[in-house]
Amino acid sequence: MPHPIDLALTASLIGDATRAGMLSRLLEGPARTAGELAREAGISPQTASGHLAKLLEGNLVRVEVQGRHRYYRLANPDVARALEALSLLVPTRVAPVRVPEPLRFARTCYDHLAGTLGVAMAEGLEQRGLLESSEDTYALTPSGERFVAKWGVDLEELSQGRRAFARRCLDWSERRAHVGGALGAALAERLFALRWIARRPEGRGVRLTVEGRRGFEKSLGLSWP
Amino acid sequence: MPHPIDLALTASLIGDATRAGMLSRLLEGPARTAGELAREAGISPQTASGHLAKLLEGNLVRVEVQGRHRYYRLANPDVARALEALSLLVPTRVAPVRVPEPLRFARTCYDHLAGTLGVAMAEGLEQRGLLESSEDTYALTPSGERFVAKWGVDLEELSQGRRAFARRCLDWSERRAHVGGALGAALAERLFALRWIARRPEGRGVRLTVEGRRGFEKSLGLSWP
DNA sequence: CACCTGCTTCGGCATGTGCCGAAACGTCGA
DNA sequence: TCGACGTTTCGGCACATGCCGAAGCAGGTG
Incomplete structure (x- = not known):
């Protein structure tokens, strides 16, 4: 096990609603530019940039520069697995999941x-x-x-x-x-x-x-x- | 996938250094009383009690009351799996803590x-x-x-x-x-x-x-x- | 060059939250 | 019944962090 402080640092990256939303979208969809992620999250580009910098620093996403666009995606399959493992812990609200x-x-x-x-x-x-x-x-x-x-x-x-x-x-x-x-x-x-x-x-x-x-x-x- | 807000809520429970430490200890050791966890974490009993209430609310731990003691343990194996999955994401520090x-x-x-x-x-x-x-x-x-x-x-x-x-x-x-x-x-x-x-x-x-x-x-x- | 665009950095504000002291509650034992 | 102890609740303080406006940087275009 890593040091608890490092574990907390990584978890707190996911522990922000805006970043969790970005990660969820990246989990299910293709790579996206910083601007797209900002619009989808309903926040300003500056704020999104700050979040993405943190996710990058924490090695949860990686970025590919193409001209003046920056495409972000999940860093590796382990990130997807961790997100899914965490999802299982979320207390179920009313109906477990609405699936036909x-x-x-x-x-x-x-x-x-x-x-x-x-x-x-x-x-x-x-x-x-x-x-x-x-x-x-x-x-x-x-x-x-x-x-x-x-x-x-x-x-x-x-x-x-x-x-x-x-x-x-x-x-x-x-x-x-x-x-x-x-x-x-x-x-x-x-x-x-x-x-x-x-x-x-x-x-x-x-x-x-x-x-x-x-x-x-x-x-x-x-x-x- | 759950709503990002709920995902963030759960992740932020782990995303605090003190709580992450408690969870790590519970992952590796036996059930502990609130007081023991407080001492191990180096915080006051009140503070520990607050953290444990949050973890309980988030369904990450469960508690067993025995007289005036309260024994806390991880809520279920999914919690352990999520902690381990998260651990994998922690950026590696080159020097391991313990001499292997x-x-x-x-x-x-x-x-x-x-x-x-x-x-x-x-x-x-x-x-x-x-x-x-x-x-x-x-x-x-x-x-x-x-x-x-x-x-x-x-x-x-x-x-x-x-x-x-x-x-x-x-x-x-x-x-x-x-x-x-x-x-x-x-x-x-x-x-x-x-x-x-x-x-x-x-x-x-x-x-x-x-x-x-x-x-x-x-x-x-x-x-x- | 000028200009637009996508993105980042900086500074300041506001909110959230971890922390402890004080106090209350419940259990146990004398 | 009283006191000790483990634990929780409450209130207030201090720090951390998310947010945006303004400004700066760099790639693409004419």
């Missing part, structure tokens, strides 16, 4: 399964001792390896790739983790192939089929109304 | 370099724009390719192999990333060959030689007491 019900129940997150279903699967695997979580990754236990093999996941093949094996991917609608990485992608791919889940016509939404409902019930004891 | 024990300072992790030295090398390369990190891999920039070639790394050969090129390997003693994968192995191999580092007689410990100390100082500006 279908999307909230199940959707794809890049190439793996997210939403209530994705989280339930991860936690079901964990409760049955098939999956173990560490700080930000998952690992299959020996019985877990046999279990996913029954679904048709080829572990040999997965471990070849350069991709992280199984990442704990934080779910923004559930505020809990689901399985990402190579394993997450392979699980989703198999569940589609087994027709336990099916893509909705458009968007990232996913539907649980009748077979899927039965399958999850039988294999992991998961059930839904 | 041998293993902590430098060791091999499979076939690449880990510990304070491994992390410092990775971050030194990154700060100089020689290495870029994405989610779980590293990539050499063009200037980085020239740099490692000077150490005798044969990039042609590395890219032949089936192994992941450069993995971000999380260091358990430092809680930060160092370079793994094929590049990490090649760097370690070259540093041994150049006699910048040497294996300790037994175990995985690694020693920094006088040449190594000079070399890291000159090439990456790293120095140790």
Whole structure:
């Protein structure tokens, strides 16, 4: 752990509403000029400049100079991760997050399964001792390896790739983790192939089929109304 | 993402040196009473009480009342994760606070370099724009390719192999990333060959030689007491 | 060169917040 | 019931910091 003073210094950079807004926008959108950030935040260019100088000093953003424009972006992926980790701590106001019900129940997150279903699967695997979580990754236990093999996941093949094996991917609608990485992608791919889940016509939404409902019930004891 | 104002509110709870110190202690140690936390922080009980009330309100800690004592602890594992994610963003000071024990300072992790030295090398390369990190891999920039070639790394050969090129390997003693994968192995191999580092007689410990100390100082500006 | 534009630096004002002294509250033990 | 102790609440002070107006700097353009 770093010295508390340094930790506080970094946290206080995010701990200002204006700067937090800038960082949130940079987290979700492309690089922006100082002027754009000022307008979006509703503050004068001087003030924005001061904030950006601090963020730069704290190594939360980096800047690319193009002529008289200065494009700011998040300094590195760690910053994005820290912002997301902090977001999870924000006390929920009234409704947790307003997500349309279908999307909230199940959707794809890049190439793996997210939403209530994705989280339930991860936690079901964990409760049955098939999956173990560490700080930000998952690992299959020996019985877990046999279990996913029954679904048709080829572990040999997965471990070849350069991709992280199984990442704990934080779910923004559930505020809990689901399985990402190579394993997450392979699980989703198999569940589609087994027709336990099916893509909705458009968007990232996913539907649980009748077979899927039965399958999850039988294999992991998961059930839904 | 939550509203930026709420994000800022939560971050600013950590963004005070005194509170950050309390949270750090709670992260590493057992639950403590309000009075203990006050003494450890070197502030009056009233002031500590105010801080703890804020942390409680922000749901970063929870409290257990036992008679006239109040035991505070972190509210949940998400808080610990957020603190650690934030710690990663703290700009590195070159001199570590504590004199590191041998293993902590430098060791091999499979076939690449880990510990304070491994992390410092990775971050030194990154700060100089020689290495870029994405989610779980590293990539050499063009200037980085020239740099490692000077150490005798044969990039042609590395890219032949089936192994992941450069993995971000999380260091358990430092809680930060160092370079793994094929590049990490090649760097370690070259540093041994150049006699910048040497294996300790037994175990995985690694020693920094006088040449190594000079070399890291000159090439990456790293120095140790 | 002059001029516009994007951005930063400087100075002063106002608000926010960390700190402690004083005092109150609740629990425990004599 | 009383006093000791751990903790919280209240009030006021001092410092830190966000804000903007004014001014300065540097790149692009005619």
